[in-house]
Amino acid sequence: xxxxxxxxxxxxxxxxxxxxxxxxxxxxxxxxxxxxxxxxxxxxxxxxxxxxxxxxxxxxxxxxxxxxxxxxxxxxxxxxxxxxxxxxxxxxxxxxxxxxxxxxxxxxxxxxxxxxxxxxxxxxxxxxxxxxxxxxxxxxx
Numbered sequence: 812x813x814x815x816x817x818x819x820x821x822x823x824x825x826x827x828x829x830x831x832x833x834x835x836x837x838x839x840x841x842x843x844x845x846x847x848x849x850x851x852x853x854x855x856x857x858x859x860x861x862x863x864x865x866x867x868x869x870x871x872x873x874x875x876x877x878x879x880x881x882x883x884x885x886x887x888x889x890x891x892x893x894x895x896x897x898x899x900x901x902x903x904x905x906x907x908x909x910x911x912x913x914x915x916x917x918x919x920x921x922x923x924x925x926x927x928x929x930x931x932x933x934x935x936x937x938x939x940x941x942x943x944x945x946x947x948x949x950x951x952x
Contacts, residue, residue, distance in 0.1 A: 815897030823853035827870055828891030831901065839882025839908065845871040850894075876908040884908050 817823025827849035
């Protein structure tokens with residue numbers, strides 16, 4: 812579980828920064844955010860569970876790997892966290908390239924989407940459950 816507080820207690824947000832330097836190569840992989848900035852507001856986190864916002868707020872990122880020579884078999888993509896005060900400064904998207912169904916005409920896998928969920932636990936303290944995040948990613952793939 813990642814615990815954090817919004818830096819701005821009134822207009823706070825958590826933003827996913829996809830532009831931080833990567834420690835591992837990402838050759839052959841594409842990550843496409845469905846909105847920019849990838850930002851969830853404190854207001855939406857506070858409203859989660861109400862009639863106004865019955866489902867958790869999320870950011871959608873489509874991820875796919877191309878099946879070709881020299882493509883990295885493992886994607887380990889670091890995503891920075893902006894707008895929060897936390898010991899955790901980044902999360903990681905991990906994905907293995909599935910080469911089991913390659914043919915001469917197949918150049919890439921169908922893009923898959925990842926929802927990054929955020930759950931609220933009241934006031935300014937909010938939690939991202941990494942187990943829920945991993946399960947969500949597993950379900951999508």
